[in-house]
Amino acid sequence: MIRQHTVVDSPYGPLTLVATGGVLSGLYMVQQRHRPAEETFGVPDPAPFGETIRQLDAYFAGELTEFDLPMRLDGTSFQQGVWGLLRQIPYGETRTYGELAAALGSPAASRAVGLANGKNPIGIIVPCHRVIGSTGSLIGYGGGLDRKQRLLAHERGVPDEALF
Secondary structure, three states: OOEEEEEEOOOOOOEEEEEEOOEEEEEEEOOOOOOOOHHHOOEEOOHHHHHHHHHHHHHHOOOOOOOOOOEOOOOOHHHHHHHHHHOOOOOOOOEEHHHHHHHOOOOOOHHHHHHHHHOOOEOOOOOHHHEEOOOOOOOOOOOOHHHHHHHHHHHOOOOHHHHO
């Protein structure tokens, strides 16, 4: 299958969008943990990303609270289950790793949920930033805790300058 990519600016730094067979299959931040090697992103071509970019722009402007895009999320069945639950967390809300593990029917699988969460290939759109520790602490975000804090604040209507 043909893979294509483009890089777009965002309030959280450049985002690399990747499509496989014309369908969004990756959204990666600079210096993101588990970011694939650049050579796997395919040819530079912005053509398949028009709607993704439009929805991201609306999200960053505070005008969109739920993405509606076709996506290709390649992973194990467990990862697929975790990523499906992430998409069910409402805008501006959070869930703990334990809550997600319990929802999967495996209450002792918090660490496995965390690992699957960290391997999410489509950050922001599949909102792994909405998962927090059992004490409410911001832990375990592949894009960096600063970005996680800023994304959660954005969804709660808190301006960046209020964070510092």
